[in-house]
Amino acid sequence: MLFVTDSRVKSQEVDTPTIHELQKGSEWRFEVAFGTSVEVKLLSGTAELFGTELALNQTYTFIGAKAAIYTWNGCRLEVSGTCQVEYTAEETPMISYSNTHFALENLRQSAVAENREGPRVLVVGPENAGKTSLVKILTAYATRMGRQPIVVNLDSREGMLSIPGSLTATAFSSIIDVEEGWGSSPTSGPSLVPIKLPLVYYYGLPSPEDNKKIYKPLATRLALSVSSRLMEDEAAKETGCLIDTPGAISQGKANYDVIQHVVSEFSVNVLLVLGSERLYSDMLRRFDGSKTSNDENITVIKLSKSGGCVDRDETFLKQARQAAIREYFFGEANRTLSPHTQQVDFGQLLIYKITEPNSLIASLMPGGEVEGDVPLFGKVEPSVLMQNCVLAILHADLGDSQEILRDASVMGFVYVADVDDKKRKLRILAPVSGRLPARPMVLGSWPEPALNLVG
Numbered sequence: 001m002l003f004v005t006d007s008r009v010k011s012q013e014v015d016t017p018t019i020h021e022l023q024k025g026s027e028w029r030f031e032v033a034f035g036t037s038v039e040v041k042l043l044s045g046t047a048e049l050f051g052t053e054l055a056l057n058q059t060y061t062f063i064g065a066k067a068a069i070y071t072w073n074g075c076r077l078e079v080s081g082t083c084q085v086e087y088t089a090e091e092t093p094m095i096s097y098s099n100t101h102f103a104l105e106n107l108r109q110s111a112v113a114e115n116r117e118g119p120r121v122l123v124v125g126p127e128n129a130g131k132t133s134l135v136k137i138l139t140a141y142a143t144r145m146g147r148q149p150i151v152v153n154l155d156s157r158e159g160m161l162s163i164p165g166s167l168t169a170t171a172f173s174s175i176i177d178v179e180e181g182w183g184s185s186p187t188s189g190p191s192l193v194p195i196k197l198p199l200v201y202y203y204g205l206p207s208p209e210d211n212k213k214i215y216k217p218l219a220t221r222l223a224l225s226v227s228s229r230l231m232e233d234e235a236a237k238e239t240g241c242l243i244d245t246p247g248a249i250s251q252g253k254a255n256y257d258v259i260q261h262v263v264s265e266f267s268v269n270v271l272l273v274l275g276s277e278r279l280y281s282d283m284l285r286r287f288d289g290s291k292t293s294n295d296e297n298i299t300v301i302k303l304s305k306s307g308g309c310v311d312r313d314e315t316f317l318k319q320a321r322q323a324a325i326r327e328y329f330f331g332e333a334n335r336t337l338s339p340h341t342q343q344v345d346f347g348q349l350l351i352y353k354i355t356e357p358n359s360l361i362a363s364l365m366p367g368g369e370v371e372g373d374v375p376l377f378g379k380v381e382p383s384v385l386m387q388n389c390v391l392a393i394l395h396a397d398l399g400d401s402q403e404i405l406r407d408a409s410v411m412g413f414v415y416v417a418d419v420d421d422k423k424r425k426l427r428i429l430a431p432v433s434g435r436l437p438a439r440p441m442v443l444g445s446w447p448e449p450a451l452n453l454v455g
């Protein structure tokens with residue numbers, strides 16, 4: 001979801017606003033394409049978007065959004081602009097989602113009483129089952145009660161407070177931005193909603209299956225950071241963590257090893273299974289009644305998928321990824337950032353390409369002797385193929401081994417605006433000014449090259 005003040009977009013909003021009267025327990029579902037905008041204002045009553053309350057009389061602008069505004073007690077909404085799809089639904093799973101939140105609250109209270117960690121919650125389910133939306137709702141409900149959940153995103157297809165391709169962990173102590181969803185964390189400049197700074201790892205591939213030898217260790221790194229944060233930070237310890245996952249690990253037994261890995265690394269004690277009877281029964285068989293490493297029972301809970309969940313087509317998802325990359329560097333209308341371009345020589349950069357064992361290119365990678373036949377990364381020379389790609393700068397040193405590169409977190413991302421093969425120079429867009437640090441950089445294949453970021 002994006003907010004922009006663009007005259008081309010605004011000029012389409014000439015129609016008079018529509019008023020929606022929502023009965024208690026219902027939601028207004030809407031879809032807005034990229035390139036058009038819809039403005040929503042709460043005129044009376046109370047309403048929330050994926051758990052985050054809307055303020056009365058404030059105008060929220062949505063671009064490239066598929067979402068729902070739910071009301072517990074009834075409300076009036078004023079809507080301007082054209083939605084691709086919009087309707088009101090009386091039947092929603094919100095009561096069971098809120099019961100889940102209160103069940104987690106009970107676990108948090110007993111964790112405090114027994115000086116243990118709050119629940120570590122894993123959400124699994126097929127693609128578009130509403131996993132991310134549920135994690136947003138549970139995060140928003142927890143923060144509304146003054147809790148501080150750590151939210152972990154293990155879905156590299158979409159970024160959470162970072163660009164797609166990354167895996168993150170973030171402490172949420174303040175509200176989620178209504179217009180932005182998770183949004184991206186600003187690389188510079190002020191923000192209306194308090195800034196959340198994620199810990200970022202770059203996986204650079206769309207699915208865990210693409211390279212489990214990188215994916216699983218990254219999940220382990222995140223789990224280690226989360227557990228040390230839970231040890232050090234009382235508010236986070238009481239609340240526990242909420243983990244979002246990619247649909248791919250829930251679709252077929254071939255990837256259950258990834259679920260097993262995440263459950264054991266994060267000491268997950270609550271497994272929420274969304275929208276699949278078969279997955280629920282598989283998870284029950286595998287985990288129900290088993291114990292975590294700290295001897296707590298693992299509980300598996302089935303939740304139904306919301307009828308509002310929409311299958312997003314590839315064009316929409318691609319536009320969302322492009323918007324997330326643009327936003328990382330440039331921010332949005334109410335929070336513009338100041339990225340900086342600079343020329344660098346080919347020789348100044350050390351770039352590694354992430355290996356995809358399933359792809360043929362991998363077999364052509366030079367060097368590397370880690371784990372079996374295929375190296376994790378291959379050194380690559382800058383070339384025009386990198387144009388419009390994003391590179392992750394790692395918290396690592398130039399001579400570090402493949403395992404250290406694999407386990408290193410991300411300092412920030414840069415964008416390759418231009419490559420001049422003849423002069424052996426690149427034009428790089430960085431979020432902040434100053435010389436690029438002398439650190440290894442990683443090129444993945446996800447997200448795909450961004451279009452025209454600097455024109």
Ligand SMILES: Nc1ncnc2c1ncn2[C@@H]1O[C@H](COP(=O)(O)OP(=O)(O)OP(=O)(O)O)[C@@H](O)[C@H]1O
Pocket residue numbers: 029030066067068125126127128129130131132133134155158245246247248306307308309310311312
């Ligand atoms: N109640 C709802 N009304 C309208 N849209 C909704 C509703 N719930 C979810 N959506 C939308 O449906 C889409 C799929 O939901 P979501 O991203 O939560 O699923 P997911 O299981 O995380 O998907 P994936 O596995 O692809 O990451 C999203 O665009 C989301 O905003």
